[in-house]
Ligand SMILES: NC(=O)c1ccc[n+]([C@@H]2O[C@H](COP(=O)([O-])OP(=O)(O)OC[C@H]3O[C@@H](n4cnc5c(N)ncnc54)[C@H](O)[C@@H]3O)[C@@H](O)[C@H]2O)c1
């Protein structure tokens with residue numbers, strides 16, 4: 455097998471991430487066979503209609519028989535049960551990975567079930583959208599995005615290299631993190647933004663009853679752009695919140711302290727504090743775009759022709 459290629463890949467879960475992997479593997483010819491497994495016959499039938507793989511099975515254990523690479527792409531709260539189901543069917547030397555948005559909990563759930571001689575290397579592609587299901591995926595999803603691996607102690611270096619090469623073949627940049635550090639970083643850059651988006655949509659909806667007027671109807675592009683994340687899958691984000699609870703609560707506390715600072719500056723009319731904060735944070739947002747991390751609206755946030763940079 456050359457770098458990034460595997461004879462047989464098994465995809466457990468074929469939603470946005472699983473189907474994006476399937477499409478990219480097919481486009482780049484990274485596997486001789488791709489077995490797709492979903493617990494839902496309807497989802498499996500749709501995956502077949504979309505021609506995402508070579509074989510389609512309901513039973514995850516059957517799917518991983520003889521597989522060289524197994525990728526678990528299910529809500530993080532389900533990863534332990536999937537690991538338990540596939541464990542007896544994994545071949546020696548196989549690589550098992552996941553794509554879960556939290557890592558410490560996934561490792562705690564999956565690692566106890568992984569047999570000796572099988573390489574478990576947790577992963578997380580920092581790429582996605584607010585959409586779900588096999589129709590939502592696209593081959594380019596991972597292009598130019600980070601994929602974080604959080605190897606457990608004693609991980610085989612050759613297996614790790616093969617998995618990193620696979621993600622690089624999908625277009626990702628690969629880095630490694632300790633799983634606890636990953637969960638803290640993702641709590642602020644991903645989990646908190648989703649929680650805030652869900653929350654503000656709820657607040658706006660509640661205000662409609664309080665103001666006895668239509669609030670959401672008059673929301674403009676700012677509200678729409680800010681709350682895109684609130685369209686994300688409830689099952690996925692329920693699980694993220696429950697399985698990264700400590701890091702999320704720590705970041706929520708920090709965020710609330712900073713919000714109190716902002717609230718106080720508004721209450722006391724401290725325009726200088728507000729201006730300084732907004733200037734600093736706008737520069738940070740622009741640096742994210744300049745670093746090429748934001749592909750949603752490449753020109754969004756850049757200074758207009760009449761704006762000072
Ligand atoms: N959506 C994103 O932007 C994104 C980005 C990076 C990582 N992830 C992670 O990828 C994983 C999959 O997310 P997604 O966006 O592809 O979700 P999705 O809802 O699009 O697909 C989830 C898949 O898991 C299956 N599934 C659901 N519950 C299951 C269960 N209890 N047992 C077995 N299979 C089950 C579904 O049938 C579906 O095939 C999650 O762990 C998520 O945290 C998501």
Ligand SMILES: O=C(O)C(=O)C[C@]1(C(=O)O)C=C[C@@H](O)C=C1
Pocket residue numbers: 554555579580581582583584643644645683686
């Ligand atoms: O772009 C989006 O809509 C996403 O939610 C993708 C996103 C994120 O950036 O927060 C969401 C969850 C992940 O685990 C990784 C990426």
